[in-house]
Amino acid sequence: MKSKITLKELSKLLNVSVSTVSKALHDSPEISPKTAERVKELAKLHNYRPNPVAVNLKKSKTGTIGVVIPNISNSFFARVLSGIEAQAQLHDQQIITYISNESLDREKQICDLLTSGMVDGVLIAVSEETQKKAEYDHLFALLDYDIPVVVYDRINLNLPADKVGVDDEKSFYDATKFFRAKGLERIGIASAIHHVGIGKLRISGYQKAMDNLPVFTARSSSEGTLKSKIEKLLVTEKVEALLCTDFESAIITTRVAYEQNIKIPEDLKIIGYINKDIAEYLTPSLSYIEQHPSELGVKALGAKKKYSQSLTIIKKLSVIKQPSCVCISTEYKPKSLTTICSVV
Amino acid sequence: MKSKITLKELSKLLNVSVSTVSKALHDSPEISPKTAERVKELAKLHNYRPNPVAVNLKKSKTGTIGVVIPNISNSFFARVLSGIEAQAQLHDQQIITYISNESLDREKQICDLLTSGMVDGVLIAVSEETQKKAEYDHLFALLDYDIPVVVYDRINLNLPADKVGVDDEKSFYDATKFFRAKGLERIGIASAIHHVGIGKLRISGYQKAMDNLPVFTARSSSEGTLKSKIEKLLVTEKVEALLCTDFESAIITTRVAYEQNIKIPEDLKIIGYINKDIAEYLTPSLSYIEQHPSELGVKALGAKKKYSQSLTIIKKLSVIKQPSCVCISTEYKPKSLTTICSVV
DNA sequence: CTGAAAGCGCTTACAG
DNA sequence: CTGAAAGCGCTTACAG
Numbered sequence: 270m271k272s273k274i275t276l277k278e279l280s281k282l283l284n285v286s287v288s289t290v291s292k293a294l295h296d297s298p299e300i301s302p303k304t305a306e307r308v309k310e311l312a313k314l315h316n317y318r319p320n321p322v323a324v325n326l327k328k329s330k331t332g333t334i335g336v337v338i339p340n341i342s343n344s345f346f347a348r349v350l351s352g353i354e355a356q357a358q359l360h361d362q363q364i365i366t367y368i369s370n371e372s373l374d375r376e377k378q379i380c381d382l383l384t385s386g387m388v389d390g391v392l393i394a395v396s397e398e399t400q401k402k403a404e405y406d407h408l409f410a411l412l413d414y415d416i417p418v419v420v421y422d423r424i425n426l427n428l429p430a431d432k433v434g435v436d437d438e439k440s441f442y443d444a445t446k447f448f449r450a451k452g453l454e455r456i457g458i459a460s461a462i463h464h465v466g467i468g469k470l471r472i473s474g475y476q477k478a479m480d481n482l483p484v485f486t487a488r489s490s491s492e493g494t495l496k497s498k499i500e501k502l503l504v505t506e507k508v509e510a511l512l513c514t515d516f517e518s519a520i521i522t523t524r525v526a527y528e529q530n531i532k533i534p535e536d537l538k539i540i541g542y543i544n545k546d547i548a549e550y551l552t553p554s555l556s557y558i559e560q561h562p563s564e565l566g567v568k569a570l571g572a573k574k575k576y577s578q579s580l581t582i583i584k585k586l587s588v589i590k591q592p593s594c595v596c597i598s599t600e601y602k603p604k605s606l607t608t609i610c611s612v613v
Numbered sequence: 614m615k616s617k618i619t620l621k622e623l624s625k626l627l628n629v630s631v632s633t634v635s636k637a638l639h640d641s642p643e644i645s646p647k648t649a650e651r652v653k654e655l656a657k658l659h660n661y662r663p664n665p666v667a668v669n670l671k672k673s674k675t676g677t678i679g680v681v682i683p684n685i686s687n688s689f690f691a692r693v694l695s696g697i698e699a700q701a702q703l704h705d706q707q708i709i710t711y712i713s714n715e716s717l718d719r720e721k722q723i724c725d726l727l728t729s730g731m732v733d734g735v736l737i738a739v740s741e742e743t744q745k746k747a748e749y750d751h752l753f754a755l756l757d758y759d760i761p762v763v764v765y766d767r768i769n770l771n772l773p774a775d776k777v778g779v780d781d782e783k784s785f786y787d788a789t790k791f792f793r794a795k796g797l798e799r800i801g802i803a804s805a806i807h808h809v810g811i812g813k814l815r816i817s818g819y820q821k822a823m824d825n826l827p828v829f830t831a832r833s834s835s836e837g838t839l840k841s842k843i844e845k846l847l848v849t850e851k852v853e854a855l856l857c858t859d860f861e862s863a864i865i866t867t868r869v870a871y872e873q874n875i876k877i878p879e880d881l882k883i884i885g886y887i888n889k890d891i892a893e894y895l896t897p898s899l900s901y902i903e904q905h906p907s908e909l910g911v912k913a914l915g916a917k918k919k920y921s922q923s924l925t926i927i928k929k930l931s932v933i934k935q936p937s938c939v940c941i942s943t944e945y946k947p948k949s950l951t952t953i954c955s956v957v
Numbered sequence: 958c959t960g961a962a963a964g965c966g967c968t969t970a971c972a973g
Numbered sequence: 974c975t976g977a978a979a980g981c982g983c984t985t986a987c988a989g
């Protein structure tokens with residue numbers, strides 16, 4: 270069992286001062302080559318590693334970034350985390366993960382922890398509850414403490430911090446145009462989230478792209494469930510293509526098609542705003558709007574870096590472009606699932 | 614903008630020594646009530662928070678646990694992380710997340726980092742590549758440095774550390790018995806992983822539970838693909854129920870049933886060793902073996918605690934029991950997906 | 958070229 | 974009851 274060796278112990282073994290050892294290991298030009306070599310040799314022999322806690326205390330930083338995730342079971346966030354982690358690795362930063370479980374209270378707790386100087390910066394996607402209640406004091410508290418904050422994905426909030434997310438309206442504009450470029454004209458949209466901001470944006474993107482073609486919209490209302498509205502679109506209106514603004518509407522559409530014996534993609538093309546992995550595992554696979562979660566994670570960390578360096582508050586909204594509207598595929602290719610993505 | 618206040622600054626403002634302030638804030642009985650109150654009042658006013666880095670240096674610990682995850686896009690691991698995080702919160706520990714992406718090299722890098730004293734303990738599920746090459750030196754290095762290690766999920770390796778995982782053989786034994794209890798007799802098994810340890814265990818569990826009933830096994834071989842073997846089981850052998858040892862065989866089975874117009878669950882019952890969320894989103898939904906990832910995460914962190922306290926190496930195999938063989942449901946219930954799990 | 962000293966922010970045994 | 978001192982492990986300006 271090797272126990273960790275310290276600078277002091279090394280210096281004793283070498284009969285030099287602690288400062289000399291430290292400088293030698295940092296390739297300081299003050300140190301003679303001979304001494305430097307002796308020091309390094311012994312350090313390697315004992316596998317010396319500087320104690321990161323001590324280094325951080327000395328440098329008044331923590332070397333860590335706090336990442337607050339609302340719901341890790343959502344593969345979107347899992348993949349954002351993956352992007353953040355990869356990027357952090359390049360900068361020798363550690364990622365401390367906090368999961369709010371979409372709870373405002375938990376989010377407050379976390380932010381409270383973070384104000385104590387646990388991390389050098391915070392990347393956060395606020396919880397649903399936070400958005401609903403529009404309570405952002407705990408986030409302002411972070412800023413008060415001069416902790417750089419980047420808001421990712423859920424960027425529709427009024428906080429003077431960097432923001433990284435996707436352009437909801439454009440994504441649906443593009444998806445609609447994608448259908449139209451294929452010569453389709455009876456294009457509908459289904460939404461279980463038409464009442465919230467992002468739902469409205471997506472529907473609006475669809476409408477803009479339809480120009481003066483007739484629009485078909487399915488959403489739950491007092492006159493019927495979302496499912497009955499989708500049935501109407503598919504059966505009565507006979508739309509050829511359907512955009513789904515969210516996971517729920519996409520799944521319902523799949524089930525309706527299954528029940529009504531409507532073949533996907535032959536009779537009906539679907540593009541859903543759903544996660545890549547789910548889209549591909551459905552039978553049949555569905556096209557989806559790629560949100561590039563991993564790239565989003567990378568950008569989020571990048572934003573923080575810049576912010577932290579300049580120490581000015583940049584109200585920057587970084588938008589991920591969304592090139593890949595994926596074509597429908599009914600074929601299952603176990604070993605090349607991801608390639609479906611490029612088949613347009 | 615509040616800037617962080619230190620003990621020293623507080624002590625200056627109060628005209629007492631740093632030690633007095635520190636003791637007062639820790640409710641030391643050495644301090645007079647009057648002083649204690651003054652100190653606490655000012656501390657609250659300035660929102661004093663001890664610098665965690667300094668505290669950790671003083672206490673020679675880091676307050677953090679390193680968690681190594683092979684693939685965060687796998688919702689199983691995402692949910693394990695969720696369990697770990699929840700448990701860590703209870704113990705005021707921070708979770709530093711590392712993602713190996715199933716790469717041995719990356720895993721080595723991570724372990725190298727961890728040996729420098731970044732964390733108080735490590736929870737790791739080794740990468741596929743690591744398992745394949747059976748290279749565990751980097752893990753032994755952690756133990757050499759006296760860092761408590763817990764291996765979770767992928768526990769089939771020879772390392773003197775706590776291990777937390779599921780009992781693969783029993784899970785399939787139970788699943789088979791579950792079918793038999795329903796009066797089914799023509800029960801088959803499909804596997805794309807029959808050549809690896811866990812695959813063998815699962816198949817063996819199935820075989821033991823079948824007693825002397827005829828067994829039907831589909832696996833890829835020189836005489837045909839897995840898909841053709843599954844077709845044979847479903848069409849020629851007409852099995853009534855099929856166990857799938859892995860995700861790939863489950864998806865292929867679904868597609869075969871779809872092509873052959875075999876109704877699930879009417880004509881064919883399936884239990885797959887697949888993740889809850891995917892199982893439920895498939896059309897139709899599939900039954901699955903619940904691996905209790907979140908509970909596993911909780912146990913993993915618990916194991917570390919014990920290990921770390923005793924500082925002896927316990928070769929303990931902690932097994933999660935698997936009660937929930939879930940019944941097949943073709944119905945989609947957007948708002949109560951999770952309840953499917955309890956419908957047996 | 959080397960080393961003593963100060964200091965990052967805290968805790969705690971010890972002296973008064 | 975209070976405070977000076979040592980120390981966690983490191984870095985770095987400064988003196989020699």
